[in-house]
Amino acid sequence: MDWPSVANRLFGQDHAIVADGDFLCGTASFEGATIAVVGTTNHAAVGVDLALRQARAILAVVAESPGRPLLLLVDTQGQKLRRRDELLGIHRAMAHLGCCLDLARRQGHPVIGLVYDQALSGGFITSGLMADACHALPEAEIRVMRVPAMARVTKLPEALLESLSLTNPVFAPGVANYVAMGGVRSLWDGDLAAGLRAALADRDTADRRAREGAQRGGRRVADDVMRRVLEA
Amino acid sequence: MSTVADSPWTRQRSNRSARLARAALVNGVRAKTVSADAVVALLEALIEPGDRVCLEGDNQKQADFLARALTQVSRERVHDLHMVQSVLSLPEHLDVFELGIASKLDFSFSGPQALRLAQLLGEGKLQIGAIHTYLELFGRYFIDLTPKVSLIAAQAADAQGNLYTGPNTEDTPAIVEATAFKSGIVIAQVDTIVDKLPRVDIPGDWVDFVVRAPEPAFIEPLFTRDPAQISEIQVLMAMMAIKGIYAEYGVQSLNHGIGFDTAAIELLLPTYGERLGLKGKICRHWALNPHPALIPAIEAGWVESIHSFGSELGMEDYIRARPDVFFTGPDGSLRSNRAFCQAAGHYACDLFIGSTLQMDTLGNSSTATLGRIAGFGGAPNMGADARGRRHASDAWLKAGREARDGLPGVRGTPRGQKLVVQIVETFREHMQPAFVETLDAWKLAEQARMPLPPIMIYGDDVTHVLTEEGIANLLLCRDDVEREQAIRGVAGFTPVGQARDRAMVDKLRARGVIRRPVDLGIDPRDATRNLLAARSMRDLVRASGGLYQPPRRFRNW
């Protein structure tokens, strides 16, 4: 789904979200409340510039609109693969973006992530995955790497990875796998507004992903390992 | 002139004059100087079908521009060439066969092109005369493989055609001498043309044409070993080499192979060697390229002299600052010479140590692998007893005594022997055993219809086999059975090693034919990388006081 359709399904005409290149920013009105929207589109490659731009937008919300909910619209092909970005400290820019989202949460802004198209590796870590919780549309795609590329990098047979991915959500791309592992809290299917409403109502900002991954059976050991460290 | 031309005793000279006359008509040729875009036409004018051509491909320096030009000549005019060159390094070296410009090949080493060479041979695109050692091929340049046309590389030329080769002189003098004095024609590609050369390496009247290449001649840093990649096992074997062989024989003059195992020895001299009190007692004179790994030993005062086959990129300033150690010209830069250094390594060194891919139970070793024809380079000359040697040294005499002690008749005639050490881990990476019952070389000989299996170093020249399990001193073996068990006795857990006669191996150990690390007073757990005088390229740069400037691909800081 493209972002105008997502905005339309969530807010009707009642929004002022603007795309500037790959960057999305604006406000929307949702059931009487104003929501700040920051995000990316066109399968954006997130480089230093785009990371800083998102960070600035978030800081502006924190500075000017205390407590206003933040909706992150995620569509990224991952980090930008350019030497310039590495030179300029893309990791720093992304860390800065993550810190800004973290600040917003600590200052009482509900931070909600929505993967509406695709979310790949590096670009996802400091957007949707830094939200209080991340949600996704059922047709969205989330992955680190496609199976053939993974086979190449790990030097493992593609057929083996394909067959394992049928039973273990760890290996293969797919939104359902991320839900099972707790990385995505819910799918917003059909009634998107209902999804947003439920997300806004959930004010527990603790990171529950490991627990949910264990409950849903997609990530069986992480939560237990964390607990064992606390008890060791 | 006409009487000279008609003489049956000066046909080669007449032929040369005719070629030069054709060349003078080529656009872009002015006296000795040729413009880069005229080179293909020049080659077409100069070279005749069936000519023996030397395209300078050394171990490091490549006449790459002229090689490219030779692939561009019309094969209607130039064909059936017989290429004689020491190294096949560039794709162009084989393109000339693929394109039908050349058809026969005599060479020494083809490591980088070994696979394609085997394929072209299989397709019948070329015929191999023979695979030589360097000295052997250079020798034949003066006997029955004298080049008619030589295409060589130098760093700079002046208007008279004098050449400055810079530090990588390598094969150039041998090639030019053979060509120029037998009515041949010498064409040089140079990086620059200057008014005054820093020094003259090749006199101008031995050179017929000079062309300035658009790019400097390609030189590969082949001898740079990043100390970061030296393993603990290699440190252990280096300790064993120093204590169990170098110290034991008092080795003064030597040549090292190019592997990480010998780099480890170089890096252990100023640490472990120093601790054993060996400074000044071993490793004083070297026939060796300027290995960066030798810098710490040089700086610590171990090394008195080094003569080199070629140079090594990045070592220029360091060499310039250490003329007491290296052979340098009045300009300060290294003068290398492969022919002389090979001769020196063969006759004037007490020891050669190098590695191999495979060794059989006779001690024959080979780097040949199926489907590849790689040749030998210089190893067989370094790794062979110099039967013509007469000057004595302690190491040489001791080795000779050990080999002949108690033998009757002519085999017992006192003489010295060169130490030839093969240093190998029993398993290479991916668990390939280094010891085998039968060398792949036999199968390769059959496959490529060679007259002999391509054995790099013959077992009867090998004096010591050094593995992580121990040192086998083959000099002390009195028959082939002992020899075989001595080799099996250090072959570790390879099938060859496991098939040892344990009782006999124990006896050989009791006699000192086999010595384990513990017999040498070495605890393998002490063999850590912390013993290396440099553990990184950075350390080498520091050890050189900033004089060594490694190529960019080796700089991780």
Add this chain to the structure above:
Amino acid sequence: MAGMETLHFAFDGGRVLAPFAPALVGVVASGNLEVLVEPAVGSGCRVDIDTSARGFGPIWEAVLRDFHQRHGLAGLSVSIHDMGATPAVVSLRLDQAIAAIGGAQP
């Protein structure tokens, strides 16, 4: 090609060590291995191996037999994760592990 091989060996007899804390040496990396040595009940030495290099069981057995002969230790369990280390490296790590638990011969 793919797939790990699991091997188990047991050697009888030898000197039973004084109680010791488990020790780990080495790293699971290409051409390397990690060795975990732990106390075990019984009078033998048990060795369990996970290796990425299949088909080298007989060599492992020879290497471990040699190890057991050299140290002659009992009452311990050795667990190995291997990524294609050569016997030389395996023997070295085993010796380092025994040294780490103070079991090396004086």
Add this chain to the structure above:
Amino acid sequence: MNASFAEMSARERLAAVVDAGTFHEWLPPSERVMSPHLAQLGVPAAFDDGVAIGRATLSGRIVFVAAQEGEFMGGGVGEVHGAKLVGLLRRALRDRPDAVVLLAESGGVRLHEANAGLIAVSEVMRALLDVRAAGIATVMLVVGANGCFGGMGIVARCADSVVMSDIARHAMSGPEVIESANGAGEFDSRDRALVWRTTGGKHRWLSGDCDALVDDDPAAFRTAAIAALSVHRPMTLAALQRESTLLQWRTDLAGDGADAFEFWTRLGVADARAVPDLDADAVRALRPAAVAPLANGGT
């Protein structure tokens, strides 16, 4: 010659940095808390899943520590590896040590457990920021030759302090990845000098992305880690706004396509070309005042 910190294993590094003999490990190798996924792939697991965690003292102060083993799967973060780090950080939040010190060497997400690794990295990041927000000093020592990349590259820069040696690298995508995506003309991964001046410790120091630049020496890292125990960088709105402005300024200054040399010159480094050959000591003195506020001590 001193020992090389980069050449040490994770456990050796830990032992060298903290007060001698004080490291107490949680979930040690003998507990066999290992990856449940690798065996299916035919890859041997590690007894500690590539990371050692526990408590120790550093200069007498209580610290929680972790060290990633860069040789095991490139230090990649898998499900268990990540959970051990999260557990350590959550325990720090509960037990309030003086600091959390992490010896980072990681290629980022462990591709063999890709999805779990990606989520785990973001869990580590949130847990780390919780600890930092609680006023417990968070210290990253970026140590190994493999560097700190991908998600862990981001996580590392979320700490109060980042200490690097000049042979360490800290970045996002490996040069090989960039080269394979956009060609050697974009980033020649074999030109190590280029790689290091683009992502190495000296560059991060000169451009304000690391807080201490030290030699590849255990004692130097220990000293820097001790100094960092008292460094707190509260993440206030004002602080992040300042950082935002400075990062944007720095980005604008570089323009498009600048090489490190050009960039350093624009930042105010006098003889940029000389930098690669200088020792850490000499480079420390060269950091331009303008970028100092991007690192500790500047704000």
